[in-house]
Structures are given as C-alpha cells and as structure tokens.
Amino acid sequence: MYSKPAFAPANTHEVHEFIDRTVFGTLVTKSPDSLVISHLIFIVDRTRGPHGTLVSHLSRTNEHASLILQGAESAAIFVGEHGYISSSWYPGYPVRDSAPTWNFSVVHCHGRPRALDADGATAHLRDAVRHLEQGRDKPWGINELGDEGIARRVANIVAFELSIDRLEAKFKLGQDERLPDTRAAIEHLQRDGGCPLATRMEEKNRHRN
Template identity: 55%
Template sequence: MYSKPEFAPLSREAVFDLIEAAAFATVVTSGPQGLVASHLPFVLDRDRGSNGTLISHLARQNPHSALIAEGRETIAVFQGPHGYISPSWYPRNPVRDSAPTWNFAVVHCHGRPVPLDDHATARHLLRLVDVLEKDREDRWRMRELGPGGMERRMPHIIGFDLPIDRIEAKFKMGQDERLYDTLGAIEKLEHGDPALATMMQGHNAHRKD
C-alpha cells in the first residue's frame, strides 16, 4: 500500500483500536483462478502472535472457504473514518488553491489463515457475539438459539485464525496539507462527520506550521 511517513499511525494501539472499532473487513485471498474477496466480521486477539491474531468464520458453501482451509496468502482490510475534503472549507489566504482530497484511515493485515476445529469455532462465535452485543439494551445471547441451535449450524461454518504476519496502516488525515486548511476542514467536519474530525485533530495536534 502506498503511503508517506506523515501518514503513519500514532501508535500500535491506534491500529488495533481501528480494527476493533471497524470489526468488519474485506478479505482477499489469492487462489488458482485469481483473487477472491469476502466480507467478514472479526475479533482481534491483541496478545497472540507478534502482531496479534484475527479470528473469523465464513460459510462452507462460500468458495473462499477452500482457500482459507488451504492457508493461502490473505489480506484483511479494515476501514476507519473517511470522507471527502472540499477546498470550499479552506480559508481564502488569499485564495483557496489546494485541490480536493479524501481523508481516510485503513489497516491491511497480511497473513495465512489457519482453520479451526468445531470446538474452537464455537468459542469464536460466542466471543464474537459477546463483543458485538456488548452494552446493547436487552442484548441477545447465543443460548437463545435454543436446543440444538448451534449444533445445526456448525457443519455449515468454517472458523479460522489469521495470525498477522505484517501490518500496513495509513492514516491520511490532512497532515500534508497546510495547517490552516486542515483546521478549516476539521471545523466543518465537526458538524457533519465528528469521527473523522476527531481523528484529524489527533493526527495534526503536534503541528505548529
């Protein structure tokens, strides 16, 4: 992934935070017929492996599952806050001569998947539900599937670990624009896209230019 030094994340924790906040990734695997893509939810284990480990599942009927079972090279792409940046938000100083752009945060996790047995897949599903249902009012629990509910579904699912061999992260947040232009964009976004505005503020807070 093309990037520049100024687009580096502020910390490893910021990368993990984005993965956990997104929870959903585009997964691309190289196969005999070319690239195959699926869109899957993930849980992150920050402490397992040198760069953490992702855990997910997909339908066995999905042709992608055969490539996962073979442990083929895979990328999981997580998208954070992003949006169009209009020069109309910049101050005239004396003119608004910067081009439009798109600010975004993205993380690419490279690795080779490792299939899970049914027991480990069931543990993953329980954890995934716990993560996604956390703090919800009248949250749903897996036991509500009823007797045999999990057992009926397990043959149709393949779970897998994706130990992260390499992480690429790009947090393009206006660091390469003139500070007064970036501040103008942040001011506008505070009322329309506060998540992007907050991330831009954090990545430009150190600037004095």
C-alpha cells in the same frame, strides 16, 4: 501499500483499536486462477502473533472456504472513516491554493489462515457476539440459541484465524496539510453533523501547533 511517515499509526495498539471499531473487513485470497474476495467480520486477538491475530468465519458453501482450509496467502482489509475534503472550506479566499483531497483510514493485515475446530468456532462466535453486543441494553447472548442451535450453525461455517505476519496502516487525516486548512476542514465537517471523520482528524492533528 503506498504511504508517508505522517500517515503512520502511533503504535500497534492504535491499529488494533481501529480494527475493533471497524470490525467489518474484506478478505482477499490468492487462488490458482484468480483472487477470491469475501466481506466478513473480524475480531482481533491482541495477545497472539507478531502483530496480533484476526479471527473470523464464513459459510462452508462459500468458495473461499476451500482456500481457507488450504491456508492460502491472504490479506484482510479494513476501511474506516473517509470522505472528500473540499478546498472551498479552506481560509485565504479568494486564493485557496491547496488542492482538494480524500481523507481516509485503512489497514491491511497479511497472513495465512488456519481453520478452527468446532470448539474454536464456537468460542469465536461467543467472542464476536460479546464484542458486538457490548454496551447494549439487555445484550443478546449466543446461549439463547441453545446447544442444538449453536451446533447447527457451527456445522455450517468455517471459522479461522489469521496470524498477522505483515501489518500495514495508513491514517491519512490531514496531517500533511497546512494546519489552518486542516482545522477549517474539521470545523466544516463538525458543522455538518460532527461526523466520525472529523473526530479522527481532530485526534490525529491535536498535537500540531
């Protein structure tokens, strides 16, 4: 993935936080004939693998499932906050000589998936529900399905883990623009409702003088 040093994450922890926040990703796997693509949720285990390990699941009837079982080369892609940055927001009118751009955050996780057994799949579903229900009033727990309900659903999925062998992250959030322009863009986005993109841009440019 093309990037610049200015767009690199501070550390792996920042990337894991991004995946935790985003959760929903796109899995791309190479088949003999084409690329197979599925849109899935992912939970990141920070304790295993050189860059952590992703855990996910998909329907057993998905054509992707056979490639997962084969351990085919794959990449999981996460896209976070993004949006158009207009030069009309920049100071210096009537001369605004910075071009408009698109700011975004994206992470690519490369590796080969490994299918989990029924116990591993059940543990993954518990972890996923716990992660997604955290902070809710009266959070739902998977045990509410009952043993039969859990077993029936586990039988219909292929759960897998993907140890991240290669990790690419690009957080393009105005770090390479003139600071007054970036600050003006943040202020404009905040006035439009304090969107998450403004929050991320502020975080990545806070250290600049």
